[in-house]
Amino acid sequence: MPSNYRPRRRAVLTGLAAAAAAPALAACSSGITSLKGKRTDGSGSADSGAGLVVGTANFTENQILGYLYAEALRGSGVKATVKPSLGSREVVVPAIEGGDIDLLPEYQGNLLLHFEKKAEETEAGELQNALAAELPASLEVLPYAAAEDKDVFVVTRETARKHGLKSYADLKKTDGDLVFGGPAEDKTRVVGLVGFRERYDVTFKEFKALDASGPLVKGALKKGDVDIANLFSTDADISRNDWVVLEDPRHMVPAQHIVPVVRSAVADAPVRKALARLGAVLTTAELSKLNRLVDVERKDPDDVAADWAAEHHLTRE
The missing domain is CATH 3.40.190.120 (Osmoprotection protein (prox); domain 2)
Structure with a gap:
C-alpha cells in the first residue's frame, strides 16, 4: 500500500485489561458514510442505532464468531445482521474500510501483518498496541478475547x-x-x-x-x-x-487472540460493552467446542452461536 493510503491512529487499547474502560472511550470519526447514507461530522458521539452489519471471512470459525458478535450485540439492544463468508482478509478488510460492513472478527498477529508486513511484535499486548497505531483512522480495534486461534x-x-x-x-x-x-x-x-x-x-x-x-x-x-x-x-x-x-521456535506466527475490528463511527458504548462481555467469556477451549459442533456434528453456525450466547447469558431473556 502507498505510504499516504491511511492516517494512523495513536490511541492504544491493551487487551482484556481495557475491557472495563472501553465503553468510556470516545469514538473517532473521519466523515464515514453510514449504511443509511448519513455522515458523521466528528463532533458528536458515535451511534449504532441504525444497526450494525457484521462481516466474516470464508471459514467456519470466523462465521461462528460473526454470529456470536451479532448475538452479543442484540443482547445489548443493538440491531445486528451478519454477512458471512465474504472472502479472505484481502477482501473483508477493504470491505470494512469502505463501509460495506461495520464489524469484523479478526486475529491480532495476522491482521497486523496485513497492514505492516515487517511487523515483529509477537506478544498479545504488543500486538494490540501496534494494531491501534496501524489501523486506518476510520477503524478501531477493541479489547481482545481470551480465546486464541493460531x-x-x-x-x-x-x-x-x-x-x-x-x-x-x-x-x-x-x-x-x-x-x-x-x-x-x-x-x-x-x-x-x-x-x-x-x-x-x-x-x-x-x-x-x-x-x-x-x-x-x-x-x-x-x-x-x-x-x-x-x-x-x-x-x-x-x-x-x-x-x-510442528513447533515454531523462531516465532514466525505471532499471538492470534480474537479481536473485534469496528468502524469508529458506530463504536458507541453499547457496542463496546457487548463485545467486551463476549471477549471475557470466550475461551480457546470454548471456541474449539463451537468449531467441532459445526465441522464435525454439522450444525449450522448461526444456531450454534445462538445457543452458546444464550447459555452464557449474553442474550436478552
Missing part, C-alpha cells in the same frame, strides 16, 4: 516420523521435497511461504492453493496430495487424525 502447520504422524520433524526448523532437512497446502494467500503471507523462507530458510517442492483449515486442504493431507498443511490450532480434526503440529 495458524499451525501440520504433518501426518507418518511424515513426522519419516523425516524426524518436530519443528519448522526441522523442515530444512527436507528442503525442496515436500508439497505445501493452504489458502492461496499463503503464497505471499509472512505466516506462510514468505515466513518459511525468511525465518527458516525453507522452501517447498510445490505449493497447492486449497483452503484455510477446510475440507480441501485436510482431504489433501489425508490422501498424501500435500505433505504439510496450514490449519488452525482450534481445529478438532487435528487431534481426531493424530496429526502433528
Whole structure:
C-alpha cells in the first residue's frame, strides 16, 4: 500500500485489561458514510442505532464468531445482521474500510501483518498496541478475547516420523521435497511461504492453493496430495487424525487472540460493552467446542452461536 493510503491512529487499547474502560472511550470519526447514507461530522458521539452489519471471512470459525458478535450485540439492544463468508482478509478488510460492513472478527498477529508486513511484535499486548497505531483512522480495534486461534502447520504422524520433524526448523532437512497446502494467500503471507523462507530458510517442492483449515486442504493431507498443511490450532480434526503440529521456535506466527475490528463511527458504548462481555467469556477451549459442533456434528453456525450466547447469558431473556 502507498505510504499516504491511511492516517494512523495513536490511541492504544491493551487487551482484556481495557475491557472495563472501553465503553468510556470516545469514538473517532473521519466523515464515514453510514449504511443509511448519513455522515458523521466528528463532533458528536458515535451511534449504532441504525444497526450494525457484521462481516466474516470464508471459514467456519470466523462465521461462528460473526454470529456470536451479532448475538452479543442484540443482547445489548443493538440491531445486528451478519454477512458471512465474504472472502479472505484481502477482501473483508477493504470491505470494512469502505463501509460495506461495520464489524469484523479478526486475529491480532495476522491482521497486523496485513497492514505492516515487517511487523515483529509477537506478544498479545504488543500486538494490540501496534494494531491501534496501524489501523486506518476510520477503524478501531477493541479489547481482545481470551480465546486464541493460531495458524499451525501440520504433518501426518507418518511424515513426522519419516523425516524426524518436530519443528519448522526441522523442515530444512527436507528442503525442496515436500508439497505445501493452504489458502492461496499463503503464497505471499509472512505466516506462510514468505515466513518459511525468511525465518527458516525453507522452501517447498510445490505449493497447492486449497483452503484455510477446510475440507480441501485436510482431504489433501489425508490422501498424501500435500505433505504439510496450514490449519488452525482450534481445529478438532487435528487431534481426531493424530496429526502433528510442528513447533515454531523462531516465532514466525505471532499471538492470534480474537479481536473485534469496528468502524469508529458506530463504536458507541453499547457496542463496546457487548463485545467486551463476549471477549471475557470466550475461551480457546470454548471456541474449539463451537468449531467441532459445526465441522464435525454439522450444525449450522448461526444456531450454534445462538445457543452458546444464550447459555452464557449474553442474550436478552
